[in-house]
Amino acid sequence: MKTLNQKNKQIKKPSLEYYLNLQYPVTIYPDLESGYVAHIKDLPGCLIQGETIEETMANINEARELWIETAYEAGDNIPLPSTDDNYSGKLLLRMPKSLHRSLAEAAEQENVSLNQYIVYLLSASM
Structure with missing residues (x-):
């Protein structure tokens, strides 16, 4: 009979590539002082700004990758993207x-x- 620890060791963590390929909803809004601000609510603290929408989107994509890579390397939980399926x-x-x-x-x-x-x-x- 397997112990709980043995069962936990059998659960394989998804690869870094799996998490990097997830599509997280991005919220972008204008900021009077800096152009635009974007954040990913599913990844706490993943917030960035840019002068144009294109620059802001490029920045948030880079920030998302860095957030995921850092959390993955630290062994932290990486939340899955929220969807409208969460709301009835x-x-x-x-x-x-x-x-x-x-x-x-x-x-x-x-x-x-x-x-x-x-x-x-x-x-x-x-």
Whole structure:
């Protein structure tokens, strides 16, 4: 019978190339002082800037590779890229009764469902 340690030793860690070939979502936004800023939320601290979008994308790709290589060599956990599969589109939300009533009344005035009205408000605020 194998011990837990023996079982753990049989689990093979993916190669560095495996991690380097993963496609991580990148968020890029304008920065008034430096041009653009980009970050990869799945890789904590992986943040970079550039004067143009092209330069910023090149910089974030280099930063991603360095982040992964460093974590791999240190034996740290490398998170997998997040996807929309992580989000069902459903959200249970608790709110004060008075807010619920106000939203329901406003939705009724607009002749839409409460759900549609809340999605509209959230979208407009983004």
